Amino acid sequence: MRIYLIGYMGCGKSTLGLKLAGELDLTFIDLDKFLEERNYKTVPQIFSEFGEEGFRLRERRALEEVSEFTDVVVATGGGAPCFYDNMELMNRTGITVFLDIETSIIAERLIKSKTERPLIAGKSKAELVRFIQESLKKRKPFYEQAQLRISKPDGALNEIIAEIRQKK
Ligand code: S3P
Secondary structure, eight states: OEEEEEOSTTSSHHHHHHHHHHHHTOEEEEHHHHHHHHHTSOHHHHHHHHHHHHHHHHHHHHHHHHTTOSSEEEEOOTTGGGSTTHHHHHHHHSEEEEEOOOHHHHHHHHHHOOSOOGGGTTOOHHHHHHHHHHHHHHHHHHHTTSSEEESOTTTOHHHHHHHHHHHO
16 A cells, blocks of 8 residues: 655645554655655755756655555655656555645744745745745645545544545
């Protein structure tokens, strides 16, 4: 079994992914961490050395690699579904789950988060909210190609597991 969690930065993919992996006895993979290990560089280093294009290429390569692993839950980076034919690759090789969380909650979480995210570095709260709204407009058509959609990842673990089991 292979499950891909997709959705905007800060929507809780890693938190949910860890819980799901524990419940379903699968291995959890954070795609950003995986590609950092493969490239011996952090995500911010990759962005500053190779630009976003270089990051997306490395992200694609990492995704191709994990798409051959079995019994994994993969938390993908927020942009991963929106480049190349990554969404098609994930839909073909696993169960895709979109964590559809409200902009205001995402903004709150991103402000508190300690993870360095080059695309939103240095933005004020107002700028961040505007940026999220604009980029979500472009990203939603990709996210919406997921097989399952969840709007409340925090309290809905059992429901998610039941839906995943049905899909299997
Ligand atoms: C990105 C999201 C990040 C990371 C990179 C770019 C994006 O992952 O891949 O900073 O384009 O939305 P998270 O969604 O885990 O923050």
